[in-house]
Amino acid sequence: MSDDKLTQFLSLVQVDNYESNYIQDITNDTYFGFPISPIIAAEHKLISGEAKSVAYFSMEYGLAPSIYHPFKKRGGIGELNKFAAHQIFSNMRAIDYFVRLDIEKMLDLPIYSGGLGVLAGDTVKTAADLGISMAAVGILWNKGYFKQNFWFRDGQISMDMYWDPHNYPGLIPLKNIIQLKIKSTTLSLRLWKYYVLSFNKQHAVPVILLDANIAENTDEKRRLTDHLYISDRVNWKILQRVILGMGGIKALEELGYNIGIYHLNEGHAALAYVAKSEGKTEEEKERLKDHFAYTCHTPVAAGHDKFSVRDLEPIFTEYQAELLKNLGMDKSVENMVNLTELAINTSKFINVVSKRHAEVTKVQFPAYANRVIPITNGVHIHTWLSKPFSNLFDRYNEVIGDWKKEPTLLKNVVNLRANKQFRIDLWQAHQENKKRLMHLLRHWHFKENVFTLSWARRLAAYKRPSLILQDPSHLIKLAKNIGPIQIIFAGKAHPHDDIGDTIINEMLDRIDALYSSRNLIRIVILENYDTYFGKLLTSSVDIWLNNPLPPFEASGTSGMKAILNGVIQLSTVDGWVVETAGQDIGWVFGYEYKGGDIGSEHNLRMREDSEALYSRLEEIMTIYYKINNNGKIDDESLWIDKMINAIAAGSYFSTHRMVREYIEHIWDKVK
Numbered sequence: 222m223s224d225d226k227l228t229q230f231l232s233l234v235q236v237d238n239y240e241s242n243y244i245q246d247i248t249n250d251t252y253f254g255f256p257i258s259p260i261i262a263a264e265h266k267l268i269s270g271e272a273k274s275v276a277y278f279s280m281e282y283g284l285a286p287s288i289y290h291p292f293k294k295r296g297g298i299g300e301l302n303k304f305a306a307h308q309i310f311s312n313m314r315a316i317d318y319f320v321r322l323d324i325e326k327m328l329d330l331p332i333y334s335g336g337l338g339v340l341a342g343d344t345v346k347t348a349a350d351l352g353i354s355m356a357a358v359g360i361l362w363n364k365g366y367f368k369q370n371f372w373f374r375d376g377q378i379s380m381d382m383y384w385d386p387h388n389y390p391g392l393i394p395l396k397n398i399i400q401l402k403i404k405s406t407t408l409s410l411r412l413w414k415y416y417v418l419s420f421n422k423q424h425a426v427p428v429i430l431l432d433a434n435i436a437e438n439t440d441e442k443r444r445l446t447d448h449l450y451i452s453d454r455v456n457w458k459i460l461q462r463v464i465l466g467m468g469g470i471k472a473l474e475e476l477g478y479n480i481g482i483y484h485l486n487e488g489h490a491a492l493a494y495v496a497k498s499e500g501k502t503e504e505e506k507e508r509l510k511d512h513f514a515y516t517c518h519t520p521v522a523a524g525h526d527k528f529s530v531r532d533l534e535p536i537f538t539e540y541q542a543e544l545l546k547n548l549g550m551d552k553s554v555e556n557m558v559n560l561t562e563l564a565i566n567t568s569k570f571i572n573v574v575s576k577r578h579a580e581v582t583k584v585q586f587p588a589y590a591n592r593v594i595p596i597t598n599g600v601h602i603h604t605w606l607s608k609p610f611s612n613l614f615d616r617y618n619e620v621i622g623d624w625k626k627e628p629t630l631l632k633n634v635v636n637l638r639a640n641k642q643f644r645i646d647l648w649q650a651h652q653e654n655k656k657r658l659m660h661l662l663r664h665w666h667f668k669e670n671v672f673t674l675s676w677a678r679r680l681a682a683y684k685r686p687s688l689i690l691q692d693p694s695h696l697i698k699l700a701k702n703i704g705p706i707q708i709i710f711a712g713k714a715h716p717h718d719d720i721g722d723t724i725i726n727e728m729l730d731r732i733d734a735l736y737s738s739r740n741l742i743r744i745v746i747l748e749n750y751d752t753y754f755g756k757l758l759t760s761s762v763d764i765w766l767n768n769p770l771p772p773f774e775a776s777g778t779s780g781m782k783a784i785l786n787g788v789i790q791l792s793t794v795d796g797w798v799v800e801t802a803g804q805d806i807g808w809v810f811g812y813e814y815k816g817g818d819i820g821s822e823h824n825l826r827m828r829e830d831s832e833a834l835y836s837r838l839e840e841i842m843t844i845y846y847k848i849n850n851n852g853k854i855d856d857e858s859l860w861i862d863k864m865i866n867a868i869a870a871g872s873y874f875s876t877h878r879m880v881r882e883y884i885e886h887i888w889d890k891v892k
C-alpha cells in the first residue's frame with residue numbers, strides 16, 4: 222500500500238466528483254482544513270473489525286459546526302450555506318421593520334430540528350473524543366427542517382429552506398449508491414459522508430447520510446428526503462423510517478463496515494432490526510437482539526411512531542410485515558404497529574434519558590419496567606462552553622486541572638469558592654458574554670445591566686412557552702417595583718402542530734400589547750432558533766427559564782448548556798433538573814410530579830404555575846438588583862455561589878459522563 226495519505230483516503234472513501242469539486246479541500250494532509258490521518262485510521266478500524274464498532278442511528282443530527290470545529294472550504298461556502306437574514310418580533314413595533322440582527326454566519330448543517338438532534342450530535346462528538354470506533358447513520362435532508370417567520374396576526378409562517386450540500390464544508394457525496402428493495406418499490410439512495418473530529422483532532426467518526434434526491438429515482442421519490450419530520454402522507458413517513466433503518470443497514474454493508482453494536486437513538490430507526498434479521502434462523506434472530514440497543518427519549522405517548530397494519534402491508538414484504546406484527550403490535554390500539562414497541566422487543570438494552578424519565582416509563586410500559594435503565598443526557602462541554610468561560614477555566618487550571626482533556630474536571634471549580642479574585646473574574650466572564658448579546662440587541666434597547674431572562678427551545682405545548690406571559694400586568698408590577706426586565710424568546714413549533722400555532726399567536730398578541738410598557742419590559746422573539754443562537758442565549762443571560770409541565774420533559778438539555786456558563790436555572794422540577802436536588806443551581810417552582818398517573822398534557826396548570834413563577838421572579842429580581850450595581854457585583858453574594866454550583870453540576874451533565882455510561886452499561890456488555 223502506498224504511503225500517500227490522499228491515495229489511501231481515496232481508496233477507502235469513494236468521493237464523487239473529487240477532481241472537479243473537492244481536489245482543493247481534500248489533500249495529502251488535510252480534510253477541509255483538519256488532519257486527514259485520523260479519518261483514514263477511523264475508516265480502517267471500522268472495516269477491519271479489530272475493534273467492536275458501534276453504529277449509531279438517528280433521524281437528526283445537530284452537529285453545530287458554526288460554533289465548534291468548523292471545516293474550512295477554499296473558495297468560500299456559497300451564499301446558500303450562509304444565514305444572514307435574522308428578523309425579530311418585539312414589543313417595540315417599528316424597530317422590527319427597520320432593523321435586523323446583524324449576524325452573518327454559516328448555516329449549521331440543517332439536518333436537525335431540536336434537542337434530539339443536538340444530543341445525537343453531542344454523542345457523536347464525544348465518541349470521537351473518547352476514541353470509540355463508531356459510524357453514525359442519518360439522512361441528508363435536502364430542504365432541512367423549515368425556515369421560520371413570525372407574522373403578527375398570522376403566527377408562525379414556515380417556508381422551505383434551501384441549502385447547498387455540494388458546497389457545504391466537510392460534507393462529501395460518495396460514488397456509493399445503494400438499492401433498497403421493498404415490496405412496493407425499489408429506492409436508490411446516494412451515500413454522503415461528514416466527519417466529526419475529536420477535540421484534539423486525533424480521532425474521527427464518519428456520519429453517513431442517506432439521500433433519495435438522485436436521478437435514479439422518480440421525481441416523487443426524490444422528495445422523500447426533503448424535509449425532516451414533515452410529510453403529509455403516512456406512507457412517506459413510513460418510507461423515511463425505511464430509509465433510515467433498512468437503508469442504514471445496507472449502507473453499512475456497502476461500506477464494508479464491521480459492526481458489533483446497533484444503537485438506535487429513538488424508535489425512528491427500529492426497522493434496522495427488520496433488515497438485519499432477513500434470512501436468519503429463529504435462533505440467529507434471537508441472538509441478533511443482543512447486539513441492539515435503544516434509547517427512548519419521550520414520555521409523551523403521542524411522541525411514539527405508530528402505523529396501521531393497513532398502511533404497512535402495501536409497503537413491506539410478507540416476511541417483514543409478519544415480523545412487524547409479531548414484535549411491534551401496540552398494546553393499547555388495535556391493528557397498530559408501534560415502533561417503540563418494536564425497538565423494545567428487538568433490543569436487549571433499553572435506556573431512557575433521566576432518572577425521572579425511568580420512573581415515568583415504568584408507569585407507561587409496566588411490562589418492561591425491569592429492563593429499562595436510566596442514563597441521563599448530557600451536553601458536549603467543548604461545544605457549549607463560551608470563550609470567556611473557557612479562558613477563565615484555563616487561567617485557574619492549577620486548581621481545576623486539565624479540563625480540556627477531561628471536561629468533567631470542571632467539578633473542581635467548587636475549590637475556588639473562597640477565592641475572591643475568582644468570584645470577581647467569574648462575574649466578569651458572565652458580563653462579557655452578556656455584553657455581546659446586548660450589543661446584538663442594541664437596536665431594541667437591550668442593556669447589559671438589566672435583569673435578563675430567556676426561554677428558548679422547541680415551542681411544544683408541554684414546555685409551556687407562554688407561561689411567563691400569562692398575566693402581563695403582574696410582570697409590569699414587578700418591573701415597576703423592583704427594576705426593568707428583559708426577556709428573550711426563541712423556538713420553532715412543528716408546522717403541523719396546531720396547539721403550537723395557537724400558543725405562538727397568543728404570545729405575539731401579548732408581547733405586542735406590552736408596547737406601552739416597553740421601557741419597563743423589553744421582549745423579543747428571535748426567529749429561526751438554531752444551535753448558534755442556542756449557544757449565544759444559554760451562555761449570555763442571567764436566568765435560564767425552563768418550565769415544562771412535569772413529568773413530560775424526559776430530560777431537556779438547554780439548561781445543561783446554561784449552567785456550564787454560570788447561567789442560573791429557574792425551573793420546574795422535571796427531567797434532568799430532578800437530579801440537581803440539593804445542589805442549589807438556582808430556583809425551582811410550580812407543580813411537582815409525585816409518582817403514579819402521569820396526568821394529561823391538556824391540563825397545563827398555567828394559572829397556578831404562572832403565579833408560582835411570578836413570586837419566584839420577585840425574589841430573584843430583588844436579589845439581582847440588590848447585588849448588581851451597574852454591572853459590578855457584590856462578590857460575596859449568593860448569586861456567585863449559585864453560579865459556582867451550576868458549573869460544578871454541569872461537569873456531571875456532560876456527554877463525557879453519559880457516553881461512559883453507555884459504554885459501561887451497554888456497549889461493553891455486547892459480546
Ligand SMILES: *Cc1c(COP(=O)(O)O)cnc(C)c1O
Binds near residue numbers: 335337755776777
Ligand atoms: C439544546 C437545544 C435544544 C434542546 O433544548 P431543551 O431545553 O432540551 O428543550 C433545542 N434546540 C436547540 C437549537 C438547542 O441547541
